[in-house]
Structures are given as C-alpha cells and as structure tokens.
Amino acid sequence: MAKVKITETVLRDGHQSLLATRMRLSQMLPQLEALDAIGYKSLEAWGGATFDSCLRFLDEDPWERLDTLKAHLKTPIQMLLRGQNLLGYYQYPDDVVRAFVKKAAQHGIGVFRIFDALNDTRNLKTAVEAAKEAKAEVEHSVEVQGCLVYTVGGPHTIAEFGKLAKELDAMGVDSICIKDMSGLLKPYDAYELVKELKASTKLPIQLHTHYTSGFGSMAYMKAIEAGVDVIDCALSPFAMDTSQPCTETMVAALEGTEYDTGLDRQAMTPIAKHFLGVKKEIIDEFGLKGYFDVNPNVLDFQIPGGMLSNLVNQLKEMGMADKYQDLLDEMPRVRADLGYPPLVTPSSQIVGTMATFNVMTGERYKMVPDEFKKLARGEFGRTPQPVNPEVLEKCGIKEEDLVTCRPADLLEPGMDKFKAELADKGFPNASEEDVLSYALFPAVAEEFFKKRTVKTLKELGVANPTDEDVLLYNLDAEVAKKFFAAK
Amino acid sequence: MAKVKITETVLRDGHQSLLATRMRLSQMLPQLEALDAIGYKSLEAWGGATFDSCLRFLDEDPWERLDTLKAHLKTPIQMLLRGQNLLGYYQYPDDVVRAFVKKAAQHGIGVFRIFDALNDTRNLKTAVEAAKEAKAEVEHSVEVQGCLVYTVGGPHTIAEFGKLAKELDAMGVDSICIKDMSGLLKPYDAYELVKELKASTKLPIQLHTHYTSGFGSMAYMKAIEAGVDVIDCALSPFAMDTSQPCTETMVAALEGTEYDTGLDRQAMTPIAKHFLGVKKEIIDEFGLKGYFDVNPNVLDFQIPGGMLSNLVNQLKEMGMADKYQDLLDEMPRVRADLGYPPLVTPSSQIVGTMATFNVMTGERYKMVPDEFKKLARGEFGRTPQPVNPEVLEKCGIKEEDLVTCRPADLLEPGMDKFKAELADKGFPNASEEDVLSYALFPAVAEEFFKKRTVKTLKELGVANPTDEDVLLYNLDAEVAKKFFAAK
Ligand SMILES: [Co+2]
Numbered sequence: 001m002a003k004v005k006i007t008e009t010v011l012r013d014g015h016q017s018l019l020a021t022r023m024r025l026s027q028m029l030p031q032l033e034a035l036d037a038i039g040y041k042s043l044e045a046w047g048g049a050t051f052d053s054c055l056r057f058l059d060e061d062p063w064e065r066l067d068t069l070k071a072h073l074k075t076p077i078q079m080l081l082r083g084q085n086l087l088g089y090y091q092y093p094d095d096v097v098r099a100f101v102k103k104a105a106q107h108g109i110g111v112f113r114i115f116d117a118l119n120d121t122r123n124l125k126t127a128v129e130a131a132k133e134a135k136a137e138v139e140h141s142v143e144v145q146g147c148l149v150y151t152v153g154g155p156h157t158i159a160e161f162g163k164l165a166k167e168l169d170a171m172g173v174d175s176i177c178i179k180d181m182s183g184l185l186k187p188y189d190a191y192e193l194v195k196e197l198k199a200s201t202k203l204p205i206q207l208h209t210h211y212t213s214g215f216g217s218m219a220y221m222k223a224i225e226a227g228v229d230v231i232d233c234a235l236s237p238f239a240m241d242t243s244q245p246c247t248e249t250m251v252a253a254l255e256g257t258e259y260d261t262g263l264d265r266q267a268m269t270p271i272a273k274h275f276l277g278v279k280k281e282i283i284d285e286f287g288l289k290g291y292f293d294v295n296p297n298v299l300d301f302q303i304p305g306g307m308l309s310n311l312v313n314q315l316k317e318m319g320m321a322d323k324y325q326d327l328l329d330e331m332p333r334v335r336a337d338l339g340y341p342p343l344v345t346p347s348s349q350i351v352g353t354m355a356t357f358n359v360m361t362g363e364r365y366k367m368v369p370d371e372f373k374k375l376a377r378g379e380f381g382r383t384p385q386p387v388n389p390e391v392l393e394k395c396g397i398k399e400e401d402l403v404t405c406r407p408a409d410l411l412e413p414g415m416d417k418f419k420a421e422l423a424d425k426g427f428p429n430a431s432e433e434d435v436l437s438y439a440l441f442p443a444v445a446e447e448f449f450k451k452r453t454v455k456t457l458k459e460l461g462v463a464n465p466t467d468e469d470v471l472l473y474n475l476d477a478e479v480a481k482k483f484f485a486a487k
Numbered sequence: 488m489a490k491v492k493i494t495e496t497v498l499r500d501g502h503q504s505l506l507a508t509r510m511r512l513s514q515m516l517p518q519l520e521a522l523d524a525i526g527y528k529s530l531e532a533w534g535g536a537t538f539d540s541c542l543r544f545l546d547e548d549p550w551e552r553l554d555t556l557k558a559h560l561k562t563p564i565q566m567l568l569r570g571q572n573l574l575g576y577y578q579y580p581d582d583v584v585r586a587f588v589k590k591a592a593q594h595g596i597g598v599f600r601i602f603d604a605l606n607d608t609r610n611l612k613t614a615v616e617a618a619k620e621a622k623a624e625v626e627h628s629v630e631v632q633g634c635l636v637y638t639v640g641g642p643h644t645i646a647e648f649g650k651l652a653k654e655l656d657a658m659g660v661d662s663i664c665i666k667d668m669s670g671l672l673k674p675y676d677a678y679e680l681v682k683e684l685k686a687s688t689k690l691p692i693q694l695h696t697h698y699t700s701g702f703g704s705m706a707y708m709k710a711i712e713a714g715v716d717v718i719d720c721a722l723s724p725f726a727m728d729t730s731q732p733c734t735e736t737m738v739a740a741l742e743g744t745e746y747d748t749g750l751d752r753q754a755m756t757p758i759a760k761h762f763l764g765v766k767k768e769i770i771d772e773f774g775l776k777g778y779f780d781v782n783p784n785v786l787d788f789q790i791p792g793g794m795l796s797n798l799v800n801q802l803k804e805m806g807m808a809d810k811y812q813d814l815l816d817e818m819p820r821v822r823a824d825l826g827y828p829p830l831v832t833p834s835s836q837i838v839g840t841m842a843t844f845n846v847m848t849g850e851r852y853k854m855v856p857d858e859f860k861k862l863a864r865g866e867f868g869r870t871p872q873p874v875n876p877e878v879l880e881k882c883g884i885k886e887e888d889l890v891t892c893r894p895a896d897l898l899e900p901g902m903d904k905f906k907a908e909l910a911d912k913g914f915p916n917a918s919e920e921d922v923l924s925y926a927l928f929p930a931v932a933e934e935f936f937k938k939r940t941v942k943t944l945k946e947l948g949v950a951n952p953t954d955e956d957v958l959l960y961n962l963d964a965e966v967a968k969k970f971f972a973a974k
C-alpha cells in the first residue's frame with residue numbers, strides 16, 4: 001500500500017489563512033533545513049498572496065525570497081498560481097504568463113499548482129504549457145499540477161468533476177489537486193469524489209482543504225481511504241481554524257495503519273515550537289487575531305464569514321437589518337443566475353454585493369456593479385452553466401457582447417508595454433523580475449522599487465536620498481555611484 | 488440503520504474546557520428552550536467543575552442552577568460524576584455518595600455519567616447503585632452511564648477495555664461511555680475499540696473526546712462507522728481546541744448518509760450566535776484566552792500542555808533547563824512504576840511531579856510527595872497493574888500498608904459529621920443540599936453561604952450586615968427577620 005504523502009503549508013497557506021500572509025523570510029530561515037529533512041512531498045512556500053504581501057507589507061523582494069528558499073531546500077517548493085490571473089486580480093496576456101512561469105521555475109519553483117476560479121480550463125492552458133516547457137529549462141524537477149476548484153450546487157456533481165479531471169489529464173498535467181478553498185468538502189463526499197477521480201485518471205490526486213467548517217481532517221481521512229495520494233497539512237501552530245488540518249495530527253492518526261506516512265513526528269516538535277513563537281510575534285507586530293471559531297455556516301452561504309458580516313453591516317447602515325433573511329435567500333439565487341460559479345475571490349464578492357444591491361433596492365438587477373457585468377459577459381471565462389438570459393437582458397448585455405472565446409485571446413501582448421511603463425516611471429533598467437512584479441501589482445511594486453533604491457543609497461552612504469537621487473540611481477546605477485562617491 | 492445521537496456539552500464541558508467553567512446560568516437561560524427543541528439525546532449541564540465554579544467564582548448555588556435548568560428542559564440533563572470522589576478530590580463515605588446522588592436526581596439529573604480515574608469499578612459501585620435506586624424515586628427517567636477512562640500504554644489494550652465494559656454491564660449500568668478526556672483516541676483505534684465494546688455488551692455506547700490533539704472528529708467518524716450510538720459535541724463557539732468536536736459540523740458531515748442525525752442544523756444557528764456572544768463576555772470578564780493551539784504532543788506525554796510547561800519552568804528555576812529531555816523520558820517510567828494509571832487529575836499531577844523530583848534530585852524516589860505515596864498505597868483504588876515493588880520499598884511502603892479493599896470501605900459515615908461541623912460554624916439549619924456542598928468544598932461553601940446570607944439580609948433592608956447579623960440569621964431566620972424588622 002502506497003504511503004500517504006504530505007505537502008506542508010506552514011510557509012504559505014498556513015500564515016495566509018491565519019495571519020494575513022505576514023510571515024517574513026527571516027522567520028522561516030531558522031527551520032528550513034529541519035523542514036527539508038522531514039521528507040515532505042513538497043513545501044508550499046510561494047505564490048498565493050505571498051507575492052503581494054512581500055511587496056506591500058514586508059519590504060521583501062518575492063524573487064529574492066524564492067532564491068533564498070531554494071538555496072536552503074531540496075524538497076520541491078510549491079507555488080499556488082491563479083492560471084491566467086497569475087497572482088493578481090485580472091487576466092494577463094499570454095506573454096506575461098509565459099514569462100512569469102519561466103522566471104518562477106528558474107528561481108526554484110518545483111511544483112506549479114495552477115487553478116482557475118471558474119474551472120475554465122482555457123484559463124489554465126498557457127500557464128500549464130509554460131510550466132511544462134520549463135521542465136526542460138531548469139535542473140530541478142518540475143511538477144505541473146492542475147486544480148479542480150471544489151464547490152457544490154447546480155451543475156457541480158461528482159461526475160462533472162470526473163470529466164474535469166479527464167480534461168486536465170488531457171492537457172498533460174502531472175497531477176491533480178482538489179482545491180477546497182472554502183472547506184465545503186464533506187467527508188463522505190470526499191470519498192466519492194476521490195473514487196471518481198481515481199476512476200477517471202491515473203494521475204496522482206492531492207487534496208487541499210481548509211478547516212473553516214470543521215470537516216478538514218475527516219475529509220482527509222475518507223479521501224485517504226478512497227486512495228488519495230497527497231494531503232496538504234500545516235504544522236500545529238499554523239493549522240486548524242481557517243487553515244489546513246494539522247500535520248502532526250494526521251501523521252499520528254495514520255501511524256501504524258496501512259496509510260502510515262512514515263514521517264517522523266518527533267522531528268516536527270522543535271519546528272512547531274519555533275513557528276509557535278513566530279505566530280506570537282506576528283500577532284503582536286500586526287495586531288492580528290490568529291484564532292478563529294469553527295464556522296459551519298459557511299456551508300450554507302459558501303462565502304467567508306467575514307464577508308457575510310460586512311454585507312449585513314451594509315444592510316444595517318441602510319436601516320434594513322430586517323432584510324437579513326432576504327439577503328441569505330437572495331445569494332443562492334444570484335449565484336444560480338450567474339451559472340453557479342464556485343464562490344471564491346472575486347466571484348464571492350460579486351455574488352454577495354449583487355445580492356445585497358438586489359435586497360436594498362427591492363428590485364432585482366436594478367443597480368448592477370461593473371464587476372457583475374464582467375463576470376456575466378464572460379470576461380473571466382466560461383461560467384459552469386450559461387448565465388440566466390433574463391439577467392443578461394436586465395444588465396443590458398446583448399448576445400454580441402458576450403465573450404465566448406478564451407478571454408486572454410482578446411489581450412495584446414503585455415511585457416513590452418509594462419517594461420515601457422516602468423521606464424517612463426524612471427526604471428529603464430528594470431529586470432524582467434521587476435517588470436513582472438510591476439505587471440502584477442503596479443502601484444505597490446513601484447513603491448517597493450523606490451524604497452529598495454532608497455535602502456541601497458543609504459548603504460552607499462547617501463544619508464537622506466531625495467526623489468532625484470532615487471531617479472538617478474535607477475537610470476544608471478554605475479553613474480550614480482560615481483556621482484555620490486564624488487559628492 | 489440507527490441514527491447517531493448527540494449529547495450537547497455547551498452548558499458544561501464546552502465552557503469547562505475553553506473558559507475555566509465560567510458560564511453563568513443567566514448566560515444559558517435565553518437559549519434553554521431552543522436547546523431543548525433540538526432533539527439532543529441529552530444536555531450535559533451539571534457536575535464536573537461546574538459545582539465548584541458556581542460556589543467559588545459565580546456566587547451561584549449549584550442546586551438552584553439545576554432546579555432552574557430542569558424547569559426549562561425536557562431533554563435529559565446529564566451530569567459528570569467522579570464515582571466515589573463525587574465532584575471533589577478525595578473519596579467520600581458511602582452515605583455521602585448516596586445522599587448526593589439522590590439529591591441530584593431529585594433536582595433533575597436525568598443522566599448520571601460516572602467514572603473513576605483508575606477504572607477501578609469498586610469506586611463506581613456506590614454511585615451506580617444510588618443512581619439505580621433513584622430511578623424509582625423521581626418522576627423523570629434516569630439513565631446510569633458507566634465510563635471507561637481511555638488511555639494507552641502498558642496493560643491498556645482494546646481487549647482489556649472489552650472486559651471492563653462487561654464489568655460495567657454486570658453492575659447494571661444502562662449505557663457505557665468511552666471517556667477520552669485527554670484526546671488520545673486515534674481514529675482507527677476508535678473503530679477497533681467500539682467494535683470490541685459492541686461485541687462485549689449490548690448496551691448503548693457513547694463516545695466523549697476532546698480535540699486537544701486534533702483527532703476529535705476523525706475519532707467520532709470511525710467510531711460511528713463501527714456502530715457507536717451517541718457522540719458528545721459542543722456548539723461551534725464552544726467546540727474544538729481543548730473542547731469537543733463541533734455539533735453543527737458533525738451534523739453536517741453525517742447529513743444524507745446512513746448515519747444522519749436528523750437534527751436541524753439551521754435551528755442551531757441562532758443558539759450558536761448567542762453562545763458566541765457569551766464566549767466574548769466571559770473572555771472579557773475573566774481575562775481568559777478562550778482559544779488554544781492544537782497540541783499533538785499530548786500524545787507523547789499524555790499530560791496537559793499547561794502542566795508540562797509548569798514542570799519545565801520548575802526545572803528552569805532550579806537551573807536545570809538542560810534536563811528537559813530527561814524529564815520527558817522519566818515520565819513514562821514513573822507511570823509504569825505506578826502500574827500505568829490513566830493520566831488524569833490527580834494522577835497526571837502526581838506522575839509529573841514525581842518525575843520532576845526524580846530528575847531534579849538525580850536519584851529516583853529520593854524525595855517522594857505524600858500524594859504519590861497515597862496513590863502507590865492504593866488509597867485511590869487499584870492501579871491497572873501492581874505498583875513496582877522496588878518503588879514501594881524506596882517509598883517505605885510495606886506489604887501491610889497497602890490498601891487492597893475498596894478504599895471507601897475504610898471510611899466512616901460522613902453526613903452527620905459534616906452536618907455537625909456546619910452547625911459548629913454557625914449553620915445549624917443547613918439543608919441537606921448545603922451539607923453536601925460543604926462536604927465537597929468546605930471552605931468555599933462556607934464562604935458562599937455567608938455571602939448568600941449577606942445578600943438575603945440586604946434584601947431584608949439590612950444595609951451593612953455584620954458577621955453577627957449573618958450568624959443570627961443562620962441560627963434562626965424567623966427570629967432574625969423579626970429582630971431586623973424591629974430595628
Ligand atoms: Co488554501
């Protein structure tokens with residue numbers, strides 16, 4: 001019997017889920033060798049919100065973080081990639097996607113976990129192809145993992161997920177991940193789903209869930225009994241609540257059974273102790289909560305508890321607190337109108353806001369936010385079922401407005417444009433990595449580049465670098481060095 | 488297929504585990520009718536540490552609390568009773584045990600869950616008999632539930648638990664509870680254990696666990712697959728961490744399966760919302776934490792994380808921080824010497840302290856605390872295996888010092904003595920309930936009685952009652968009333 005393997009998420013999803021992605025590289029470094037020695041299938045450590053957080057909050061260059069991680073780890077480093085959206089919120093042109101994936105592989109990514117929020121495989125195509133091409137270009141092994149985003153309701157049956165798995169298989173991925181980002185996967189459904197996927201493809205199946213509704217470990221257990229190959233877990237201080245099931249717990253639960261992971265739980269104790277300290281540091285530094293109540297209500301509305309509270313507050317502010325039940329009833333109707341998208345960012349916000357508007361105005365689709373129209377038009381990709389034609393009409397979307405092709409086919413190449421923009425902003429010598437950072441998070445990246453130059457200038461002895469000093473250095477670092485040395 | 492039933496613990500073990508047993512009756516009252524309507528198998532709401540906490544911290548009479556609960560609930564009220572120890576820390580004479588159980592039944596207890604920390608059934612005998620007798624004395628139904636305290640190591644095999652179940656069955660209990668107070672029960676062991684118990688007895692089997700090590704819901708799931716009849720759960724705000732698995736989660740996980748509980752999850756939402764507010768109130772009022780990291784290390788040492796930290800701090804204070812690993816190694820040896828007692832209060836403290844002394848002094852059993860000697864002598868009952876004779880010798884315990892009979896057989900009757908003591912202290916008219924409260928927690932109860940009289944006197948218009956006023960009222964309330972009215 002094949003042993004169950006574990007992907008450790010403490011370096012990415014663990015702190016993204018519990019502590020707003022605020023873990024610094026310096027807080028990871030002391031335990032990288034120890035983590036590397038455990039024998040994990042992979043260490044998820046990059047992508048997701050870490051890229052944005054590095055630039056925005058932690059003053060870290062995400063590419064440098066990846067280099068450092070790679071220098072300390074033999075275990076494959078996994079990144080989470082949002083298909084054509086990369087790590088941002090909109091779709092990028094194919095050349096940007098290709099460049100990003102290639103660079104990520106060059107800097108050390110060993111597992112590309114690629115998903116699309118609508119399960120539209122056309123949105124995975126370029127990223128998957130680029131990751132496959134990267135295999136030949138880097139020395140370390142590269143695994144291309146396709147995701148199926150788990151959701152329930154409407155057309156989302158276990159048989160449909162089986163078909164999706166076959167589609168991913170046909171695209172040439174190396175493995176398939178069931179991505180249950182909202183923690184909706186019930187244990188006995190997990191069993192059926194894994195059985196179905198195992199019947200649909202010979203590829204290894206990995207399961208990723210969140211403990212939000214409390215199913216986490218139960219779903220893993222039934223998935224394991226159905227033959228799942230890999231589960232995603234987080235070490236104890238970064239496990240449970242809205243994060244993954246606990247690594248040590250799952251290892252212990254399987255010890256001595258036919259599913260034994262073979263991992264040394266005692267070796268995890270000092271690592272967990274370190275990260276418990278890190279957790280306390282982050283909670284203190286950023287004033288975060290770090291602990292969350294189990295929230296089975298997420299099953300009913302499929303939107304995060306925090307977002308639901310916000311919508312309810314909006315109602316209250318409008319003096320419509322009594323419409324709470326109407327809002328709860330309206331949300332699944334809006335989702336059905338949209339063709340049952342999985343409710344994840346940004347579709348969860350779009351559905352929630354639209355439902356709130358419908359309830360507030362008392363007339364459905366009287367006020368329609370632009371984002372709703374984009375999703376309805378097909379700008380994010382194909383919704384699982386066609387959008388309700390009446391709703392399209394109310395939104396003033398005509399047949400000919402619909403995007404039926406792969407949305408990225410409508411996009412002009414972007415790398416040269418982003419490079420030119422950066423040059424205009426005073427960074428004519430930006431590296432390709434910097435261009436990619438800028439493409440993903442323009443304002444944040446620009447701010448980061450300036451701060452980075454200020455830091456460099458201070459190291460060069462410029463006590464209080466001015467905007468002009470920064471510009472000069474970015475225009476020509478060598479000239480600038482001579483200039484400042486001469487001053 | 489029989490539906491799985493649920494015992495709800497939000498009114499007892501939930502807040503005992505997460506919030507130091509600080510929930511007030513007033514915080515329960517608003518949702519009692521709603522809880523009653525759910526269809527729980529029972530509501531655990533009394534016993535355990537609630538009795539002590541009522542008197543010590545909440546200024547509530549535990550008997551009055553029980554009356555009020557009973558007045559609002561048709562669902563059987565469950566209490567946790569520590570066999571011959573009742574709710575205290577030492578064994579009580581049989582007449583006290585009988586009187587306590589009878590009174591508890593009269594005040595409304597519908598399920599007596601009775602356990603002994605050493606699994607010595609002789610310590611359950613009187614309480615079980617008294618609870619069986621109570622069936623004929625009260626109008627509501629009474630269930631007598633015998634516990635097997637789950638532990639691992641040494642002689643604690645699944646076959647041995649099967650034998651224990653047969654012993655409990657022969658004593659005439661109505662059902663058997665697997666009491667996994669430390670959360671040690673691994674899911675696949677839960678499966679085997681329930682199968683064994685089901686083969687050993689026809690009695691309903693209930694499972695009680697804590698999420699401490701993260702096994703909780705997995706253990707329930709495998710126990711359910713093995714045929715367990717009832718599981719103990721807590722509503723979401725008081726679930727998980729060191730408490731029970733979440734009620735709503737388990738209901739949702741089983742929905743639509745052959746194990747469906749049939750309970751209405753939606754009806755639980757407003758109740759959970761109320762108790763989330765209560766949780767916040769208690770955290771604020773008492774400055775408590777309320778949230779705990781999952782702690783799989785409990786599996787290795789079987790003692791609560793907090794206690795381990797205390798022992799480690801003791802080592803540090805002695806300048807012996809480097810002896811940490813020695814301490815970890817010594818604990819299982821001490822437990823083996825004592826014949827492998829389950830590690831619960833007080834045996835966990837006794838083993839931990841003894842191991843610390845052994846490591847600190849550098850010579851095993853050079854310094855031996857009295858409590859250790861008591862346990863070794865058999866004063867708490869029969870240890871699962873005989874105590875190591877070498878250790879008995881080092882402790883100066885001779886063959887003839889050993890307690891081999893049922894320890895309570897050595898105790899003189901106690902009710903008259905406690906009543907006389909209370910009279911001496913100025914409470915000659917104490918009710919039997921008060922005598923029992925005093926028997927369990929003498930100093931705390933006396934203090935509570937005084938405060939209670941002060942409150943009554945203030946209601947009678949005595950602005951600042953003196954000690955003498957209190958004494959007068961307790962000696963003769965009617966005379967006192969006339970006296971104060973005349974003043
Ligand atoms: Co995730």
Ligand SMILES: [Co+2]
Binds near residue numbers: 668697
């Ligand atoms: Co308990």
